[in-house]
Amino acid sequence: GENVEQHPSTLSVQEGDSAVIKCTYSDSASNYFPWYKQELGKRPQLIIDIRSNVGEKKDQRIAVTLNKTAKHFSLHITETQPEDSAVYFCAATGSARQLTFGSGTQLTVLP
Amino acid sequence: GAVVSQHPSRVICKSGTSVKIECRSLDFQATTMFWYRQFPKKSLMLMATSNEGSKATYEQGVEKDKFLINHASLTLSTLTVTSAHPEDSSFYICSARRPRTGANVLTFGAGSRLTVL
Numbered sequence: 001g002e003n004v005e006q007h008p009s010t011l012s013v014q015e016g017d018s019a020v021i022k023c024t025y026s027d028s029a030s031n032y033f034p035w036y037k038q039e040l041g042k043r044p045q046l047i048i049d050i051r052s053n054v055g056e057k058k059d060q061r062i063a064v065t066l067n068k069t070a071k072h073f074s075l076h077i078t079e080t081q082p083e084d085s086a087v088y089f090c091a092a093t094g095s096a097r098q099l100t101f102g103s104g105t106q107l108t109v110l111p
Numbered sequence: 112g113a114v115v116s117q118h119p120s121r122v123i124c125k126s127g128t129s130v131k132i133e134c135r136s137l138d139f140q141a142t143t144m145f146w147y148r149q150f151p152k153k154s155l156m157l158m159a160t161s162n163e164g165s166k167a168t169y170e171q172g173v174e175k176d177k178f179l180i181n182h183a184s185l186t187l188s189t190l191t192v193t194s195a196h197p198e199d200s201s202f203y204i205c206s207a208r209r210p211r212t213g214a215n216v217l218t219f220g221a222g223s224r225l226t227v228l
Contacts, residue, residue: 032215043204043219044155089154093215098145103154 002027002094006102013080014110021105023090024072032093033066033073038104039086047088048075080109112138113209117220124195125228132190132223134205140185141207145217146178149202158203161188195227 003026013019025033034049050057050064050073057064061080066073073092077084090102114137124130134144142163147155159180160168167180177199179191192199202224206217 034216036219041222041224043221045219046216049216087152097215098157098160099215099217100157101154104152106152 002030002092002098002100004090004092004100004102006090006105008105009103010106010108012108012110015080015082017080019075019077019080019084019107019109021075021088021090021107022072023074023092023102024070025092025094025100026071027092027094028071030071030092030094033064034091034099035062035064035075036089036091036101037086038089044089077107080107082109082111085109113207113218114138115141115205115207115218115220117205117223119223120221121224121226123226123228126196127194129191129193130195130225132192132203132205132225134188134190134207134220136186136207136218139207139210141188141210142185144182144188144205144207146180146188146190147204147206149204149222151202155204158190163188192225195225197227200225200227 006023031052036044037047038044048062061078063076087104089104091099116135118133144161146158149155158173161180161182163182169175182188204222205220209216
């Protein structure tokens with residue numbers, strides 16, 4: 001089955017700086033890669049996603065890049081704000097058509 | 112659109128009792144729903160895939176007799192934790208595939224925090 005690894009597990013940045021979270025996946029058949037933001041005790045919220053036929057996607061301060069050859073994808077948040085502080089999960093859809101989640105990254109934006 | 116409602120949000124029960132958690136798609140039909148379990152500061156672990164009108168598909172290591180899943184309609188899936196024990200205490204989250212999006216674009220319920228005393 002699919003295996004998704006995510007790094008780093010914790011990330012602290014100063015407000016206004018950029019944050020980058022990286023994930024790798026194992027199933028070369030995976031074709032859909034969403035990123036979720038989860039605040040403490042709340043439901044995961046989809047913030048951006050990318051499909052395997054695209055190398056990069058941007059939505060305001062958030063961007064995701066995908067390298068299919070290397071089987072890794074990354075989340076980039078620019079001009080971070082305190083409200084960006086949360087746990088971020090990457091995920092990948094493997095050949096079983098199920099989402100497999102990474103282990104999560106606790107992002108803290110310091111004012 | 113694509114709202115998923117989950118109830119109860121919190122439940123405390125005594126060891127040995129059973130607890131039912133409901134997951135409803137409010138404004139769309141969901142032929143497939145997913146149940147996840149999340150431990151504190153950990154990732155979401157898929158427990159089972161709930162299929163409307165058929166048996167759920169459980170992930171390896173998940174006891175199907177302990178975690179009963181029923182998906183009797185296109186808008187409702189239920190997870191029943193039977194004979195709950197303290198080690199079943201966790202955050203349970205359901206999700207459903209958003210319609211007309213393809214792939215696995217999921218909408219999550221708000222989660223249910225189960226505490227077994």
